[in-house]
Amino acid sequence: MKRMIPLFITFASGFLIIMSFFIPHYPVGELTNIMKEWYMVVAVFAMILGILNLFKVNAHKLIKLKPGWWYALILISALIFMVIAGWIGGMEEGSWFDFLFKFVYTPLNATMFSLLAFFVASASFRAFRARNIDAGLLLIAAILVMLGRVPLGNLISSYLPLIQSWIMEFPNTAGQRAIMIGAALGVIATSLRIIIGIERSYLN
Amino acid sequence: MKIKEFDRRIIFIFIALAVIIPLLLPLNIPIPVDKSMNNGVYRAYNLIDSLPSGSVILISFDFDPAAAPELLPMGQAMVAHAYSKDIGVITTALWPQGVRFAEEALLAHAHTYQKERWNDFVNLGYKAGGVVAIDNIVEDIKKTYPLDLYGKSTAEIPVLQPVNTNLEGVSLIITLSAGDPGVIGWVQIGRDRYGKKVIAGCTAVSAPAYRPYFNSGQLSGLLGGMAGAAEYEQLVNLPGTASSGMDAQSIAHLFIIIFIILGNIIYLVNRRKTVK
Known part of the structure; x- marks a missing residue:
């Protein structure tokens, strides 16, 4: 019974959503709309659950003074402070929340993403090798695209942006389409397996 | 010289300079x-x-x-x-x-x-x-x-x-x-x-x-x-932050290309030595 009920809910939900594409009228359409509203409510609760879980895990780490407890302290302090700042001072321009978001959170997050440039440079130097013809072609294409995408490329030769555009439009699109079609077929197959009840890994 | 021995902090310094200098002293590449x-x-x-x-x-x-x-x-x-x-x-x-x-x-x-x-x-x-x-x-x-x-x-x-x-x-x-x-x-x-x-x-x-x-x-x-x-x-x-960031991106791309070429030269030299 513990397995049958979740399987039935999964089947009924999946089947109903698929049916609504073919029968958008009453009662299928109405039921689907209700389910879509439920989904959005559940999604919000999932966020709350995530925050509570984050709080619980880090509070435990902090209380037990486990290695790296100071990170937990910073996380919990920042979490509480942001909530209080937004709650009391509002989120308008010039508020504490706005200040923290613009001048603390945004630069920190952007910095983490910017580190990618350093790792890309280091990884390219160490691993991007013309070991054979295929790798050589990839390397040449990468160099042409990197130069063609920036204004410096146009300064070197006006042909570079055109070559870059051609690489992106034809060989890239062809490769991407193949990947997308393969992935889409995989998604369809997995979804059907879940709806029918063959794939049950989500039940643990 | 082996690539593994190359201190990657040198690459990090070059990339940092390639980004910071054009932001402070714009090249105004059209x-x-x-x-x-x-x-x-x-x-x-x-x-x-x-x-x-x-x-x-x-x-x-x-x-x-x-x-x-x-x-x-x-x-x-x-x-x-x-x-x-x-x-x-x-x-x-x-x-x-x-x-x-x-x-x-x-x-x-x-x-x-x-x-x-x-x-x-x-x-x-x-x-x-x-x-x-x-x-x-x-x-x-x-x-x-x-x-x-x-x-x-x-x-x-x-x-x-x-x-x-x-x-x-x-x-x-x-x-x-x-x-x-x-x-x-x-x-x-x-x-x-x-x-x-x-x-x-x-x-x-x-x-x-x-x-x-x-x-x-x-x-x-x-x-x-x-x-x-x-x-x-x-x-x-309305040139804004994206336009002003393109100089830095241009130079950073150039440096990455130079590092790729350099890495390949070292790789080819090492391979020849191994063959000999």
Whole structure:
């Protein structure tokens, strides 16, 4: 019974959503709309659950003074402070929340993403090798695209942006389409397996 | 010399200098704009430019601060373009952090073009639920958002008056997306199911993945990374942070290419030595 009920809910939900594409009228359409509203409510609760879980895990780490407890302290302090700042001072321009978001959170997050440039440079130097013809072609294409995408490329030769555009439009699109079609077929197959009840890994 | 022995901190220093120096001392390398219809940026610009005054567009800010240096300039330039054409702007966000960036983009040029909240633009805020949220927004935006970010009823907001169910009255959807939920959801629901025109702005790393949607016509415009944002800024004649960042990106790309070539030379020399 513990397995049958979740399987039935999964089947009924999946089947109903698929049916609504073919029968958008009453009662299928109405039921689907209700389910879509439920989904959005559940999604919000999932966020709350995530925050509570984050709080619980880090509070435990902090209380037990486990290695790296100071990170937990910073996380919990920042979490509480942001909530209080937004709650009391509002989120308008010039508020504490706005200040923290613009001048603390945004630069920190952007910095983490910017580190990618350093790792890309280091990884390219160490691993991007013309070991054979295929790798050589990839390397040449990468160099042409990197130069063609920036204004410096146009300064070197006006042909570079055109070559870059051609690489992106034809060989890239062809490769991407193949990947997308393969992935889409995989998604369809997995979804059907879940709806029918063959794939049950989500039940643990 | 072995590549493994090479101190990667040297590479980090070169990249840091390649980014910092052009930001402090701009080289002012001219930013070319390809005015052909193959260019997703020009196509997007043309589409917004062709909208009649009084039209309404929806811009979804689906990104977090990590992608803001690439995507926020696009948002600011597009909103400014819409203001200059007297086009109403509705903003939504499928990522919670996107709400603040929507607000920043809406207010950046509002004073210059004398635009007022609710009359000319509205920030509807964040909605959880990913693709399902997109479906609900397109189906009935006022039902999905009964209130805007500042608690005003959407039924009373002037800029939303021409907007009905199935986004009737909205001429164009623009998604500025750093991942999922974002471009694919808006294409699948907004374009493929409801026939709305969709323009995408995305990070440079994800632009190749969205190119097939642009080539097939499912995307009516595609802006990729800081280069796309800089091109748009040039088109609307409002050079901003993206344009000023292109010098740094040019030099950084050049250094990465030099490192790749250097790495390959060392590799070939070592291979010859091994063969001998």
